[in-house]
Amino acid sequence: MSNNVLEMKNIKKSYYGTTVLHDINLSLKEGEIVGLVGENGAGKSTLMNILFGDEVIASTGGYEGEILIDGKVENIGSSFDALNLGIGMVHQEFSLIPGFTATENILFNREPSKKSSISSIFGDRLDTLDRKKMKDIADSAIDKVGVKINDSMLVANMPVGHKQFTEIAREISKDNLKVLILDEPTAVLTEKEATTLLMSIKNLASRGIAIIFISHRLNEILDVCNRVVVIRDGFVVKDSDIKSITIDEITKCMIGREVGERKRDDRNFDGKGVIMSIKNLYVDMPGENVKGFNIDIYDGEILGIGGLAGQGKLGIPNGIMGLYDAEGDVEYKGKKLDITKPICTLEEDIAFVSEDRRGVGLLLDESLEWNVSFLTMQVKNKFLKKILGGLISYRDNDEIKKVTDHYIEALNIKCTGTKQKARELSGGNQQKVCLAKAFAMAPKFLFVSEPTRGIDVGAKALVLDALKGYNVKHGTTVVMVSSEIEELRQICDRIAIVSDGKVAGIYKASEPVEKFGALMIGAGV
Amino acid sequence: MKEKGIKKFIHDFGVPRFIILCFLIALFILAPFVGADLPTQVTNLLNRFSWNAVLVLAMVPMIHSGCGLNFGLPFGIIAGLLGGTISIELGYTGVLSFVMAILFATPFAIIFGFLYGTLLNHIKGGEMMVATYVGFSAVSFMCMMWLLLPYHSPTMVWGYEGKGLRTTISLEGFYDKVLSSFLEIKIGNLSVPTGAILFFALLSFIMWSFLKTKTGTAMTAVGSNPVFAKASGINIDKIRTLSVIMSTWLAAIGILIYEQGFGFIQLYMAPFNMALPAVSAILIGGASVNKASIANVIIGTLLFQGIVTMTPTVMNSMIHMDMSEVIRIIVSNGMILYALTRKTDDRRDA
Numbered sequence: 001m002s003n004n005v006l007e008m009k010n011i012k013k014s015y016y017g018t019t020v021l022h023d024i025n026l027s028l029k030e031g032e033i034v035g036l037v038g039e040n041g042a043g044k045s046t047l048m049n050i051l052f053g054d055e056v057i058a059s060t061g062g063y064e065g066e067i068l069i070d071g072k073v074e075n076i077g078s079s080f081d082a083l084n085l086g087i088g089m090v091h092q093e094f095s096l097i098p099g100f101t102a103t104e105n106i107l108f109n110r111e112p113s114k115k116s117s118i119s120s121i122f123g124d125r126l127d128t129l130d131r132k133k134m135k136d137i138a139d140s141a142i143d144k145v146g147v148k149i150n151d152s153m154l155v156a157n158m159p160v161g162h163k164q165f166t167e168i169a170r171e172i173s174k175d176n177l178k179v180l181i182l183d184e185p186t187a188v189l190t191e192k193e194a195t196t197l198l199m200s201i202k203n204l205a206s207r208g209i210a211i212i213f214i215s216h217r218l219n220e221i222l223d224v225c226n227r228v229v230v231i232r233d234g235f236v237v238k239d240s241d242i243k244s245i246t247i248d249e250i251t252k253c254m255i256g257r258e259v260g261e262r263k264r265d266d267r268n269f270d271g272k273g274v275i276m277s278i279k280n281l282y283v284d285m286p287g288e289n290v291k292g293f294n295i296d297i298y299d300g301e302i303l304g305i306g307g308l309a310g311q312g313k314l315g316i317p318n319g320i321m322g323l324y325d326a327e328g329d330v331e332y333k334g335k336k337l338d339i340t341k342p343i344c345t346l347e348e349d350i351a352f353v354s355e356d357r358r359g360v361g362l363l364l365d366e367s368l369e370w371n372v373s374f375l376t377m378q379v380k381n382k383f384l385k386k387i388l389g390g391l392i393s394y395r396d397n398d399e400i401k402k403v404t405d406h407y408i409e410a411l412n413i414k415c416t417g418t419k420q421k422a423r424e425l426s427g428g429n430q431q432k433v434c435l436a437k438a439f440a441m442a443p444k445f446l447f448v449s450e451p452t453r454g455i456d457v458g459a460k461a462l463v464l465d466a467l468k469g470y471n472v473k474h475g476t477t478v479v480m481v482s483s484e485i486e487e488l489r490q491i492c493d494r495i496a497i498v499s500d501g502k503v504a505g506i507y508k509a510s511e512p513v514e515k516f517g518a519l520m521i522g523a524g525v
Numbered sequence: 526m527k528e529k530g531i532k533k534f535i536h537d538f539g540v541p542r543f544i545i546l547c548f549l550i551a552l553f554i555l556a557p558f559v560g561a562d563l564p565t566q567v568t569n570l571l572n573r574f575s576w577n578a579v580l581v582l583a584m585v586p587m588i589h590s591g592c593g594l595n596f597g598l599p600f601g602i603i604a605g606l607l608g609g610t611i612s613i614e615l616g617y618t619g620v621l622s623f624v625m626a627i628l629f630a631t632p633f634a635i636i637f638g639f640l641y642g643t644l645l646n647h648i649k650g651g652e653m654m655v656a657t658y659v660g661f662s663a664v665s666f667m668c669m670m671w672l673l674l675p676y677h678s679p680t681m682v683w684g685y686e687g688k689g690l691r692t693t694i695s696l697e698g699f700y701d702k703v704l705s706s707f708l709e710i711k712i713g714n715l716s717v718p719t720g721a722i723l724f725f726a727l728l729s730f731i732m733w734s735f736l737k738t739k740t741g742t743a744m745t746a747v748g749s750n751p752v753f754a755k756a757s758g759i760n761i762d763k764i765r766t767l768s769v770i771m772s773t774w775l776a777a778i779g780i781l782i783y784e785q786g787f788g789f790i791q792l793y794m795a796p797f798n799m800a801l802p803a804v805s806a807i808l809i810g811g812a813s814v815n816k817a818s819i820a821n822v823i824i825g826t827l828l829f830q831g832i833v834t835m836t837p838t839v840m841n842s843m844i845h846m847d848m849s850e851v852i853r854i855i856v857s858n859g860m861i862l863y864a865l866t867r868k869t870d871d872r873r874d875a
Contacts (some may be wrong), residue, residue, distance in 0.1 A: 323756060343758035352756065360756050361751045365816075374746055375757045377739060384739055394737045 003073070005030050006051075006087075006179050011045055011065035013057070020046050021236040024065070028179060028210040031200060034227035035242070036214045041256055043234045044214055048181050051212075052089045053082040053246070057184060086178035088171035090185055094163050096170075098156035102149055103138040106170040112137070131355035140151070140306065141173035144207075146200040161193035168197075172204060180204065181212045186220060198224050202480055216308055218247045218521055230254055231327055247404070251517035266510055267493050269298035272303045275477050276337075277443065280329035283319030284457045290315035291501030293328070297479060302471050304488030304495035305481045308520055310499035313481050321345050321352045323360070332445070345450075351443035353434045355450035355481070362436040364423040368415060371422050371433050372407055373400040376440045407436035411466055426458025446470075449481045464491050485516045526783045541863050542809055545828050545856065551833040559842040564714035566835060573830040575705060575721035576786035579764050580803045581810075581826045582725070583775035584734055588817040589741075589747030590768035592645055593805075594861075597656035598800035599664045601776020604633035605668075609781055609790055612677045613699055625780050634774040642769030649751075653814075659801075664797045671792050694790040700781075701788045718802065720784060728775065729819045735771075744768055748815050765778035779803075805857035807827060832856055 004027045011024040021043045028034055038044045041179055050063045051057055053076040057063055066073050069085050076082050096105045106109075111117075111134055112126035134409055138151045146422050147165045157161060164185055173178055182201070186194040194217075201224050215221055221228055221242075228245060230238035230253040238245075238253040247496075255276045276297040283290035290312040307313040319326030322342040330337040332436060338344035345352075355358035373395075377383045383400050384393040405416040411432040415425055431451060440447060448467060452460040468491045471478045482488050488495050492509040499520040535543050556566055577728025580598070587595045608630025617625045641659070672689040676682055680698075684691050695701075733764050747754045747764045747816045755761055765814045780799070807817060810825020836852050 066778055321756065323752075326774075343760075345615060346758040354756060356752075359750075361754045363746055363753055365749050366746070369744070370742075374742065374753075377756050378743055378759060381739065391733065394734070394744055395739075 001304075003029060005069070005278075006068075007067065007068040008047075008051070009066040009073075011047065011050060011063060011067075013043075013050060013063045015060050019236050021063075023237055024231070024234070026236065026239075030210055031176075031205050031208045033211045033213055035223045035228040036212055036231065037216070037218065037221060037228060037254060038231035040255035042231045045183070046229070048089065048183060048214070050210070051076065051082065051179075052087060052181060053077060055077045057461065083174070084176075084322060086174075086176040087135070087181070087185065088174060088177050088179070089182055090164070090167045090171060092106075094167060094337075096155045096163060096166060099154060100151050101154055102142070102162075102166045102169070103134050103139070103151045105155055105166055106138045106141055106173050107134050108170070110174070119134070123451055127358060127494055137173055138169070141169040144172055144204070145169050146201070146203055147196055147372050152358075161189050164189060164193075164197070165307070165356035177209055177214065179210045181214070183214045184216065185214060186217060194220070194513060211438055216521065218250055221245065232417065233386050247521075248517075251514060251521065254517070262486065266508065267301070269301045269493060272301075273299045275299040275333060276327075277331040278316075278320070279329040279331075280327065281319060281330065282317065283315035283324055283326040285312075285315040285318050285324040288315040288318075289501050290319055290326075290498075293502060295496060295499070295503060297477060300471075300475050300477055302468070302478045302480060302485050303489040305479065305498060305519065306485050306488050306495055307498035307504070309483060309498070311330070311498050313483075313498040314449060314458075315501070316498070317352055317449050317479065317481055318354075319362065320403045321350075321447065323354075343379070346375075346431075346441075349444040350378065350447070351375070351438040351445070352440050352447040353451060355448060355453060357430050357434055357453075361437075362422045362430060365421060367419045367421060368408070368413075368425075368433060369400045369404045369418045370399075372404045372436045372440055375437050376442075379441060403440055404436075407432075407439065412462060426455075426459075428455035431455055431459065431463055432466070435463065438472060442474075443476055445477045447479050447481070450483065452484065452487055460487070467491060484505065485513060485520070487514075498525055534657055536545050539811060541860060542811060542828070545564045545809060545832065547778070548827060548836065552831075552839045555839050556835065557703060561842070562714055564712075566838065568716050569715065570700055570827070571832055572786060573724070573834055574826050575626065575718045575725065576783045577779075577806065577830055578722075578725045578826045579728055579775060579782050580779035580799065580804045581822045582728060582732060582819075583779050584807045585817050585819070585822065586744065586768040586771040586775070587806075588767050588812060589736065589748045589813060590636065590744045591751060591815055592765055592768060593653040593656075594804045595656065595662040595769075595772050595776070595786065596800050596804065597641055597663075598776050598803055599796040600637045600662040601634055601773035602780045602796040602799055603663060603667050603837070604637050604773060605630045605777035605780035605784075606790065606792060606796070607633050608777060609700075609784060610676060610681060610694075610792075611835075613681060613694070614676055616678070618698055620700070620703050623703045623785060624697050626700065627778060628661055628706045630777040630781065631774065634683040634777040637772030639766060641773060641805070642766035645769060646765055653702050660800060661797065666771055667796075668793050676749040690695070690792055692791065692793050692795075694791060694792070696784060696788055700785045704782060705786050708816070718786065721782060724782065724805065727777070729822070732775075732821050740764070740767070800846030801857050801861065802833075802853075808860045811857075829856070 006028040008024060008026040011021055013021040013065060023511060024047055036044055049065065055078065058077055061228060067076060073084055081515055097108065112130040114130045116128045119126040135151060142151060145165050145168050149162050149165055171177060178514050191195060198220060201211060201213065213221065213225060225242050228242055228250060229236055230239055230250060232254060264379065274296045278295050280294060281290055281293040281326050287310055293316055302421055305313050305316060315324065318329055320339050322339055322345055326339050330339055332348055337348065356365060363374065373383045383396050385396040386393050401418050407413065413429050415429065415433045422430060425433065441466050449464050451467065464487065467478055467480065480488065480492060489509045494506055495506045495515055496506040499519065507515055538685050545840050558562055583598065583601060584595050585862065587593065591679040608626045611629045612622045612626040644659065645652050645656065645746055676690055681690050681694050683691055688780040705718035709719055710717040743754065743759050744764050747759060747761050751761050806829035808825065809828045810819040810821035
């Protein structure tokens with residue numbers, strides 16, 4: 001037997017038929033810090049949710065495989081199970097009560113208490129809190145983290161860094177803590193706070209707590225971890241000692257699918273006409289703010305926009321399409337574009353395929369016919385037939401059926417017919433319907449946002465081919481936003497990487513993948 | 526396998542609807558045994574259908590645009606009442622008084638609908654609850670106005686003081702039965718209010734046509750997924766307001782049709798109790814909180830009014846107790862409750 005505190009064996013998980021985790025094996029020794037890295041959507045969060053017994057997992061059919069704690073197989077059905085087994089988690093979004101002090105948050109529902117005359121009659125739930133003891137425990141926990149936090153300060157009044165430390169203090173104040181999961185703890189911290197945090201992580205590990213450390217900042221991983229595990233598409237692709245790996249290698253493992261496989265010829269658009277010029281674009285999209293984005297887009301090219309989640313790449317198309325508050329100068333074909341209302345952009349024959357397929361992209365409860373034809377009908381007054389001598393226009397159901405049938409065939413959409421509801425299709429086929437919706441409008445300019453998110457490999461290839469084909473056949477300029485750099489490299493002419501709401505750099509798509517990787521992680525941060 | 530088929534049928538048809546249908550059929554079978562005359566019962570049912578159907582139809586536009594069930598129906602009803610009373614006040618009689626009532630009610634319905642729609646656009650997600658209370662307060666406000674507005678027609682005001690409208694105003698000589706008696710068919714004890722049914726058919730046809738136009742399609746899409754509609758360049762607030770205006774106008778027309786059949790204008794607290802029966806009728810007809818069709822309106826009104834007309838005659842003679850009001854309340858409130866729970870169910874499936 002090994003002295004593994006935690007062992008995850010052959011973990012599998014799928015959501016609604018899409019397999020997210022294929023076969024994950026992960027083990028953790030006492031006092032070890034393992035860095036867990038992977039692109040967005042690689043399965044890191046799902047894996048951690050399984051380990052922490054998140055209710056999403058149970059409500060979507062549980063997981064397959066075994067989790068062993070101290071060599072014993074345990075079934076983690078809820079977060080309570082996880083807590084009892086000594087697993088603690090510090091979430092990306094804080095789970096603290098803003099109106100409570102640091103101490104109260106740290107010891108919430110585990111407060112030491114004193115008997116009082118009332119509680120001796122009505123039971124334990126009416127014990128009085130032992131404030132002094134609470135303060136002692138909280139203080140010692142905060143000490144262990146190695147920072148100075150005022151224990152009586154309300155969480156609402158704290159700077160983000162302190163909130164983060166309070167969460168960590170809460171976890172380590174638990175006596176039975178064996179495994180601590182830190183989900184991007186440094187993302188919200190300043191550099192100095194991050195350094196303090198890394199110190200305290202090392203400190204905790206030396207006390208025998210095993211730590212899973214999730215971060216996009218690879219330098220930190222190299223700094224504190226003993227081992228690094230790279231996850232990609234639901235597989236562990238690398239499990240290596242930290243000493244025998246470099247940042248470049250990790251980056252490559254994270255994003256490199258078929259590194260260097262480019263299936264198209266280089267096209268040169270330098271000197272060709274600029275179709276859209278974006279200057280100083282600011283978009284207020286929560287979690288994806290754009291802060292001063294500038295770019296010239298050439299007529300007929302496929303431009304890729306990449307970058308890590310939260311850096312603002314999604315805000316760009318959403319802002320220009322008028323779905324979120326935006327300001328800035330967007331010139332389209334030499335004219336200023338009004339980006340405050342969706343209709344203004346749409347009327348210029350600019351279409352958008354949203355990253356939020358189910359929320360924005362589809363009428364889930366309506367037929368495919370409606371989904372494909374609606375946009376074109378509303379914007380371009382097509383698919384209508386006049387009756388009573390033009391007095392009233394009805395939907396032209398024959399035309400609508402024809403165009404829907406056309407796209408079902410052209411994009412190979414698997415469905416029972418044009419009348420099927422969009423909700424009943426699989427993710428990949430829903431995405432194709434979204435594309436069909438945009439194509440039906442015959443756009444001159446097309447924004448596509450995360451077109452392959454959450455769909456399987458086969459459908460991915462089809463969607464990408466469809467986009468590429470449409471660009472070549474109709475000369476439509478395509479701007480594709482994606483977190484998967486490899487996918488952008490497959491079909492784009494140029495790729496712009498967005499970091500902190502601005503362009504970090506623009507390269508030709510044929511440049512080696514490492515160059516983009518370096519831009520994405522803000523090389524040397 | 527067969528059993529599964531029946532179960533599936535009942536599930537698709539809706540359990541409560543199935544129970545109500547069975548209950549109604551049982552009532553019709555029982556009717557002759559307790560001495561009720563079947564043609565008279567059918568006549569009653571058709572009459573009540575013709576009075577209420579347009580009020581139920583008024584639910585359709587707002588359900589389509591995602592504003593939910595129109596618990597603010599009293600708004601439209603008040604517009605209709607204003608139209609009716611103004612028409613009488615100005616001395617119109619006969620068929621003309623009905624036409625003028627519609628004309629006078631229309632601007633009120635449009636203004637009320639616009640204000641009500643603007644309000645609903647500010648409280649997206651809580652439409653149904655807010656609408657209920659706003660509707661109620663409008664009714665109470667009008668209770669004061671009916672007394673204060675300068676009406677003078679002797680047929681309408683309190684006799685002893687000469688001002689202030691009476692709670693119930695007879696329509697004899699005005700638009701009493703103007704639609705119901707038009708082309709009325711009479712066979713023995715059975716009579717069919719053809720005119721009123723035709724008028725409902727006309728309004729239904731206009732509604733059905735509208736839903737097939739570009740704007741109608743947009744309205745359905747706004748209800749189905751507002752973000753999708755917005756991304757397709759639709760002005761959501763405008764479409765929603767339009768649907769509320771349509772609904773309010775249909776309610777105004779609906780109450781005028783109800784009055785011409787019933788023979789009286791009822792003021793003061795009467796509009797208070799009009800919304801719930803209409804809401805539950807369309808739900809019994811198979812509509813949900815965000816989907817409704819003309820067929821739902823017809824089936825729902827027939828089933829609901831069937832229960833209301835049949836229970837007094839049949840049940841009373843069987844158990845010698847007036848159960849009809851109790852059953853009506855259980856059915857209407859129970860149906861609304863059922864529909865609202867179904868709404869969360871659908872979400873969970875997603």
